[in-house]
């Protein structure tokens with residue numbers, strides 16, 4: 001087994017310890033779109049700390065996982081951002097702002113408006129600029 005693979009496996013194991021905390025925090029729902037059916041995944045939001053932490057991890061459904069991890073966007077299905085962008089959970093707000101910026105860059109006017117109105121805490125501002 002390669003060292004990279006071993007590291008990856010180790011990380012996944014550490015991440016799985018966060019599962020219970022994330023289930024409790026999210027109410028077993030996707031933290032972006034609130035879907036409660038299907039598998040939910042622990043997704044780390046960069047920049048990731050040395051050890052996995054729930055403060056840098058979101059609990060997401062398959063479709064939101066895809067949107068966060070790839071360049072795929074489904075603008076019509078992403079209006080949940082109008083709510084979650086106001087979250088007081090920094091990792092969730094950071095992710096919502098990043099997604100809104102991507103939507104804005106694709107010409108979605110509602111995402112641009114949202115970015116103009118949202119208040120970001122200094123912690124979130126700092127995270128976004130890192």
Ligand SMILES: [Zn+2]
Pocket residue numbers: 030031032033034035060061062063064065
């Ligand atoms: Zn979702």
